[in-house]
């Protein structure tokens with residue numbers, strides 16, 4: 001990660017106990033899923049590359065990641081940490097407490113200030129201490145986790161979190177990736193359908209998602225969407 005920003009605290013307090021408790025108690029999250037993800041963080045899961053995805057780093061370097069930033073389904077926090085490193089106020093949220101604990105250690109070790117919260121991305125309005133609105137939301141590998149029923153709820157959550165004119169950047173497995181392992185493959189049409197009302201799909205580009213077990217990563221879509 002390029003160190004351009006240094007520690008930054010603007011708008012992002014440190015993780016507070018009550019935030020975590022409120023998020024965890026936020027409800028609505030399928031407990032089995034949360035447990036499954038949390039268990040994967042006992043070791044290093046295949047998506048946890050210990051640095052920002054190159055596709056998101058390129059967005060940051062080109063100035064497209066702006067304002068108050070939310071890394072949704074942040075895992076161990078690399079993209080929230082990247083945003084903080086670029087001098088932006090950053091929040092990371094994940095349903096997996098073990099991932100959030102690791103993210104907090106990284107923030108401390110790197111001297112970066114990020115608010116990390118345990119919570120359900122499908123139900124972000126139930127926080128006692130609301131997260132507020134964001135100018136940029138980063139989603140690496142989260143949209144493709146949700147099934148057909150959950151996806152509209154997720155997009156509704158995003159709509160509440162992203163201010164008008166704010167942007168959502170998303171990396172997901174695409175349908176060109178062979179094999180039946182890992183998350184579901186997403187088509188461009190599915191992305192466009194999810195964001196057909198109240199959003200403008202600015203671009204969907206072929207990209208790569210770096211993983212620990214495959215040097216050239218996996219075939220991915222990088223979507224850029226604006227809240228209208």
Ligand SMILES: C[S@@+](CC[C@H](N)C(=O)[O-])C[C@H]1O[C@@H](n2cnc3c(N)ncnc32)[C@H](O)[C@@H]1O
Nearest residue numbers: 037047073074075094095096120121122140141
């Ligand atoms: C494939 S991992 C990606 C993690 C991280 N974005 C990264 O790039 O390393 C998907 C993440 O989404 C989180 N997640 C899944 N469902 C969630 C939900 N309903 N609310 C919050 N986080 C969720 C998982 O705990 C997991 O950390």
